[in-house]
Amino acid sequence: MPTHRILIRAPKDPTQTLSLEASFAHGPNGVFGANSGNLLFAESVFRTLSVPNIDLVPDSFTTERTGSDRAHASRIKDEFNGFVVPLANAFREQFRPALRRLTTVVTELDIPVTVTGVGAQLPSSGDLSGVSDALNEDVRAFVSAVLDRSASVGVRGEITKDYLASLGFGDDHIDVIGCPSMFDFRGNAPTIEKKLNSLNPTSKLAVNITPTVPGSAEMLRRHHKRFTDIVFVPQEHRELGLLLWGEPIAGWNKDLPGTLDHPYHHDGQVRFFVDARTWHEFMATRDFAFGTRIHGNIAALAAGTPSVVLTFDSRTAELASYHGMPAEPVGRNGIGECTAESLFNRADFSELNTRRQPTFERWIDFLERNGLRHVHQPGNQNEAFDEKLRTAQLAPAATPVRSSNGAELASRLRWLCGSTKSPAADRYVPPFAPKPICPPKPSDDSELEQVVQTLKYEVTSVSRRARENDEYISALRKRAAKRLLSTRSRRSGRP
Numbered sequence: 001m002p003t004h005r006i007l008i009r010a011p012k013d014p015t016q017t018l019s020l021e022a023s024f025a026h027g028p029n030g031v032f033g034a035n036s037g038n039l040l041f042a043e044s045v046f047r048t049l050s051v052p053n054i055d056l057v058p059d060s061f062t063t064e065r066t067g068s069d070r071a072h073a074s075r076i077k078d079e080f081n082g083f084v085v086p087l088a089n090a091f092r093e094q095f096r097p098a099l100r101r102l103t104t105v106v107t108e109l110d111i112p113v114t115v116t117g118v119g120a121q122l123p124s125s126g127d128l129s130g131v132s133d134a135l136n137e138d139v140r141a142f143v144s145a146v147l148d149r150s151a152s153v154g155v156r157g158e159i160t161k162d163y164l165a166s167l168g169f170g171d172d173h174i175d176v177i178g179c180p181s182m183f184d185f186r187g188n189a190p191t192i193e194k195k196l197n198s199l200n201p202t203s204k205l206a207v208n209i210t211p212t213v214p215g216s217a218e219m220l221r222r223h224h225k226r227f228t229d230i231v232f233v234p235q236e237h238r239e240l241g242l243l244l245w246g247e248p249i250a251g252w253n254k255d256l257p258g259t260l261d262h263p264y265h266h267d268g269q270v271r272f273f274v275d276a277r278t279w280h281e282f283m284a285t286r287d288f289a290f291g292t293r294i295h296g297n298i299a300a301l302a303a304g305t306p307s308v309v310l311t312f313d314s315r316t317a318e319l320a321s322y323h324g325m326p327a328e329p330v331g332r333n334g335i336g337e338c339t340a341e342s343l344f345n346r347a348d349f350s351e352l353n354t355r356r357q358p359t360f361e362r363w364i365d366f367l368e369r370n371g372l373r374h375v376h377q378p379g380n381q382n383e384a385f386d387e388k389l390r391t392a393q394l395a396p397a398a399t400p401v402r403s404s405n406g407a408e409l410a411s412r413l414r415w416l417c418g419s420t421k422s423p424a425a426d427r428y429v430p431p432f433a434p435k436p437i438c439p440p441k442p443s444d445d446s447e448l449e450q451v452v453q454t455l456k457y458e459v460t461s462v463s464r465r466a467r468e469n470d471e472y473i474s475a476l477r478k479r480a481a482k483r484l485l486s487t488r489s490r491r492s493g494r495p
Contacts, residue, residue: 010042010058021415023274026428037295040181043276051380060430064098072434073108089315092121106145113149119156122314126159157318190304192349205230208291214334217255243398268403275394308343324351
C-alpha cells in the first residue's frame with residue numbers, strides 16, 4: 001500500500017488510456033490544457049517521481065480553475081503529503097487569474113509545495129519595461145507562498161531568474177533547472193547526431209509553428225511544395241478540433257492550416273498527439289524537426305532526432321540557451337524565408353550533448369534539495385510503472401478527418417452517439433477535483449439554516465457546471481456529426 005501521496009499538476013496519469021475525442025472534449029481546453037506541450041513536462045516530472053510506495057495523483061489542472069478555494073485546499077491538506085507544480089510560461093498576463101487561484105490554494109496549505117520549470121514570458125532580450133505592476137504583485141505573492149513551503153523554486157532559465165531577482169528573490173531561493181521535459185527519466189538521454197549528411201526532397205521532416213509569428217504560412221507553404229514527407233505537428237486544442245471534427249479555426253490567416261482545404265490537411269500531412277509517449281515514438285521516425293514550438297522541438301530531441309528551435313520570446317530563448325539547443329532568433333521579417341536545409345546545415349549539437357549531464361545533475365540536486373524522492377536514487381527504480389507505460393494502449397495520433405479511413409470515421413461517429421466499446425477511455429473524470437466538503441454539525445437553528453443555504457448553493461453550482469458541460473458536448477456532437485456525414489458523402493460521391 002502506498003505510504004505517501006503527492007498531488008501533481010498534470011493532465012492525467014501517463015499510463016491512462018484516453019481516446020482522442022475524450023481528450024478534446026474534456027473542459028473548454030481539452031485534457032492537456034489548451035496546448036499539448038503541457039503533456040511533455042508534466043509527464044517527465046510524473047515519471048521522475050514515480051518511485052515505489054508513492055501514490056501520484058494528477059490534479060488535471062483543476063487546482064487553478066474556477067471553483068478552487070479554501071475547501072479544495074483543505075482536501076489537499078487532508079489527503080496528500082505534498083503538492084508538486086510543474087509549470088511553463090506561467091508568469092504572463094493571460095495566466096494571472098489562474099496564478100492567483102493557485103496562490104489562494106497554496107497559501108492555505110501546510111504541506112510541501114514544489115514548483116518546477118516555471119518561466120516568465122518576456123521579449124527575447126528579457127526587457128522588463130512592459131511588465132505590469134499587477135503581474136509583478138501576483139508573481140511576488142505566488143513565489144512567496146511557494147517559498148514558505150519549499151527550499152527553492154525551479155525556473156526555466158536566467159531571464160526568469162533575473163525577473164524574480166527584480167522582485168526581491170535572491171539566488172539562494174531560485175534554482176535554474178530548465179525544463180524537465182529535456183531529461184530522460186532514466187538519466188540516459190540520447191546523444192543527438194545528424195541522421196543524414198544533408199536533407200533531400202524525400203527526407204522525413206516534422207515542422208511546427210506559432211501562428212502569430214510572421215511568415216509562418218509562407219514557410220509552411222514552401223516546404224510543403226519541396227518535401228514529399230514533411231508532417232506538420234500542431235499543439236493547440238482547436239487544431240485538434242479541426243482534425244477530429246473539421247471545425248475551422250476562427251481568426252486565423254486563410255493561408256495558415258486552419259481549414260480542411262489547406263494543403264497539409266488535404267494531403268493528410270498533419271499529426272496531433274495527446275500522449276507524450278506516442279509523440280516521442282513518432283518523432284523518433286523523423287530525420288529532422290524545426291519550428292517555433294519549444295516543446296515540439298524538445299519532443300524530437302528527447303526521441304534522439306535533431307531539431308532546431310526558432311526563438312521569438314524569452315520563454316523559448318532562455319530554454320534553448322540553458323540546454324544548449326541549436327536555436328536561431330526570429331528576425332523582424334519573421335520566418336518566411338527560413339529553410340530546413342539551412343537550419344540543418346548550420347545546426348551544431350555539441351553544446352547540447354555537452355550540457356546534458358551537468359543540467360541533469362542540477363535537476364536532480366533541485367529535487368533532493370526539496371525533499372522529493374525520485375527514480376534515479378538507488379533502490380527507487382520503478383520497473384512496474386515503466387512496463388505499464390510501455391504497454392499502455394494509448395490513442396494514436398489524430399489525422400485530418402478528410403484523410404481518415406472508414407474505421408476511424410465510424411469510431412468517431414460511435415463516440416458521438418455514446419456507443420463506444422470502452423466507456424472509461426471515452427470520457428475523462430479527474431481523479432481529484434474541487435468539490436464541496438461536509439460542513440460541521442450545526443449547534444442551533446440559525447447555523448442549520450446557514451448550512452442548508454450553503455448546500456443549496458453548492459448543489460446549484462455543481463448542477464450549473466454539469467449542465468453547461470452537457471450543453472457544450474451536445475452542441476459539439478451535432479456540429480461534428482454534420483461535418484463527418486458531409487465528409488463521408490463527398491468521399492462516396494453522393495451529393
